[in-house]
Amino acid sequence: MRWIESERLASARLPRLLKQWACAALVTLALTACGTVPLEPSPEAAPIFRQLDARVGVVYASPARTAVLSNPLIRIEVGQASVARFERVFTSMFTQAVALPDWPPWRERSTGLDGVIVLEQTDAELVLGDDGGRNPDVVRIAYRVCLYESGGAEIRCWNPAARHSHQRHPLECLDMRSCIMPQTEICMREAIARFMVEAETDPALKAWSARIARRGVSR
Amino acid sequence: MMGVGIARTLVAASLFLGTPLHAQADAAAIAVGIVGWPADPSDAMHAMGSDMEACLVARIVEAAPEIVVTRQRTIRDALFPLLEPATQPATEEAFAVLLAREEVRGRLVQRGLHYLIAFSGGTLKDKPGGGILCGGGFGAGGCLGFSWQGETTALDAALWSLDAGVRIRHEDARVEGMFVMPAFILPVPIPARTKAQACHELGGKIARAIRQTAAEHAANR
Numbered sequence: 140m141r142w143i144e145s146e147r148l149a150s151a152r153l154p155r156l157l158k159q160w161a162c163a164a165l166v167t168l169a170l171t172a173c174g175t176v177p178l179e180p181s182p183e184a185a186p187i188f189r190q191l192d193a194r195v196g197v198v199y200a201s202p203a204r205t206a207v208l209s210n211p212l213i214r215i216e217v218g219q220a221s222v223a224r225f226e227r228v229f230t231s232m233f234t235q236a237v238a239l240p241d242w243p244p245w246r247e248r249s250t251g252l253d254g255v256i257v258l259e260q261t262d263a264e265l266v267l268g269d270d271g272g273r274n275p276d277v278v279r280i281a282y283r284v285c286l287y288e289s290g291g292a293e294i295r296c297w298n299p300a301a302r303h304s305h306q307r308h309p310l311e312c313l314d315m316r317s318c319i320m321p322q323t324e325i326c327m328r329e330a331i332a333r334f335m336v337e338a339e340t341d342p343a344l345k346a347w348s349a350r351i352a353r354r355g356v357s358r
Numbered sequence: 359m360m361g362v363g364i365a366r367t368l369v370a371a372s373l374f375l376g377t378p379l380h381a382q383a384d385a386a387a388i389a390v391g392i393v394g395w396p397a398d399p400s401d402a403m404h405a406m407g408s409d410m411e412a413c414l415v416a417r418i419v420e421a422a423p424e425i426v427v428t429r430q431r432t433i434r435d436a437l438f439p440l441l442e443p444a445t446q447p448a449t450e451e452a453f454a455v456l457l458a459r460e461e462v463r464g465r466l467v468q469r470g471l472h473y474l475i476a477f478s479g480g481t482l483k484d485k486p487g488g489g490i491l492c493g494g495g496f497g498a499g500g501c502l503g504f505s506w507q508g509e510t511t512a513l514d515a516a517l518w519s520l521d522a523g524v525r526i527r528h529e530d531a532r533v534e535g536m537f538v539m540p541a542f543i544l545p546v547p548i549p550a551r552t553k554a555q556a557c558h559e560l561g562g563k564i565a566r567a568i569r570q571t572a573a574e575h576a577a578n579r
Contacts (some may be wrong), residue, residue: 301444303402328442329444358515
């Protein structure tokens with residue numbers, strides 16, 4: 140009789156143990172998936188841009204640097220990745236691009252430069268869908284980039300944005316990162332490309348560049 | 359003048375046709391780039407790599423092993439930001455203007471590329487026809503019926519010379535087929551495979567066009 144009871148106890152304990160193991164495994168899996176994900180570095184080659192003969196200061200505002208795409212399942216540091224990409228962009232746009240410190244604010248001191256370009260804002264949005272066929276994952280990235288005279292007067296602001304949606308197939312993304320990260324990369328890439336192409340033909344930027352050139356000649 | 363041109367063409371043709379396949383394979387590598395253009399802006403991910411691109415590259419290399427293909431991801435990275443789905447040239451004239459840009463051509467030639475393949479196209483599916491009924495009960499079940507769906511895959515590719523910045527060839531392939539699914543107890547899908555056939559056809563045509571163009575180019579030197 141005792142033996143039967145102990146067997147019952149063992150059989151009652153076994154599913155509980157299994158449940159505990161399953162829970163532990165799931166939590167481990169979830170924690171692994173929740174980790175902050177680094178994005179791929181930007182391409183090796185410098186972006187193509189008809190370089191402007193100007194020396195600019197570069198500022199990455201806090202809301203631009205710290206933007207994060209987060210969700211209970213995934214967290215992507217879009218701000219840091221964007222800054223890395225914009226560093227290459229600004230280097231290819233201007234003959235000299237110097238990073239300015241956060242403090243003191245650049246408006247409150249003389250920079251001795253031709254202008255200051257500021258990545259003011261990075262907005263990142265993720266709407267997770269499902270694999271049911273009618274509810275795609277949507278990623279949206281938007282930037283605000285402004286160019287100022289060294290005295291602080293605004294020359295031009297750009298608001299490039301990109302959106303990408305992808306309908307997951309069943310079992311396509313067992314690890315969400317494998318689906319969301321490429322979409323995020325593509326959005327950043329598209330938004331930055333839009334900014335560069337728009338800026339290259341921007342009349343305000345051309346006029347500013349011409350003014351700098353005239354100032355250089357008259358000096 | 360015209361006689362010289364004809365003679366050159368004849369020399370190129372004899373070089374192309376007279377060379378055995380293994381010797382052609384041993385010939386100097388011909389570096390080409392491939393890019394899907396125009397890319398669908400609503401599906402930018404496709405512009406970084408697609409099944410069709412992979413299929414075409416495999417078929418080109420199979421048909422002409424001396425051809426070395428640089429994938430579109432590398433081409434787009436090299437030309438960033440000018441060939442992104444959001445910023446790509448909209449017309450053939452604009453594409454020619456892009457290739458004529460010194461920095462653009464410089465970036466591609468720096469990679470040893472002399473030709474660029476710009477491919478496009480896709481598959482159109484008709485409305486499905488027929489019908490299949492499935493049912494079950496009392497421990498058994500099954501389906502009965504027949505359904506079909508016509509599909510057409512149309513692909514085309516332009517071969518651009520990076521030295522001259524002009525389109526030198528145009529090839530296309532169009533394959534029609536029918537997806538059918540007879541069902542007797544179990545439904546059995548029989549795919550149309552138009553994509554694979556069109557890719558095979560176009561890949562072969564591109565390989566021949568590149569080989570011929572390279573031979574003509576060598577003869578003209």
